[in-house]
Amino acid sequence: GIQVEQSPPDLILQEGANSTLRCNFSDSVNNLQWFHQNPWGQLINLFYIPSGTKQNGRLSATTVATERYSLLYISSSQTTDSGVYFCAVQTGANNLFFGTGTRLTVIP
């Protein structure tokens, strides 16, 4: 199956700092989603972004499908941004393949 790698695996930021999370995938995809899993375990949809760039408040994402990677930008980080960020891709009409995640800790 398709391989999805995320980096870095762990990230510690001071509140207010910016960060970039990366997702590499090994094959062509027709769906790519970014999720935030908060400390209570809830999965929150951030972006549906098989290609191009989207922005939502302090978050933005870019997917370069031809080069098989996606980036998630977090600006002016807040403690509530802490949690695990997952990238997930889909190659057909079926399931999502998840990466192993980036664990973000934002300290005040």
Added chain:
Amino acid sequence: NAGVMQNPRHLVRRRGQEARLRCSPMKGHSHVYWYRQLPEEGLKFMVYLQKENIIDESGMPKERFSAEFPKEGPSILRIQQVVRGDSAAYFCASSPPVLAGETQYFGPGTRLLVL
């Protein structure tokens, strides 16, 4: 428009008992997916269902696990004779009818603990 609903949110079972996890998709969604998340890991696909049909169960363990999505009512993931290794968070997702690639919306998950 209510999101994906899962119940129970937490379930405790003793080894050998049965666990039944329920998922109601978003209104208008006819595709349901089940994923399992072991502690400190990412989510892994288990099964993909449409109403009354199992489309892809390539991620389901061969024994003790089954899933259904009847014409009426929620999708059910059933685990028979649970073992400690079944302890995990089980997430359900739904999407509208698709040809290829569509946003999947996730429920809050059911956390199963096997004693």
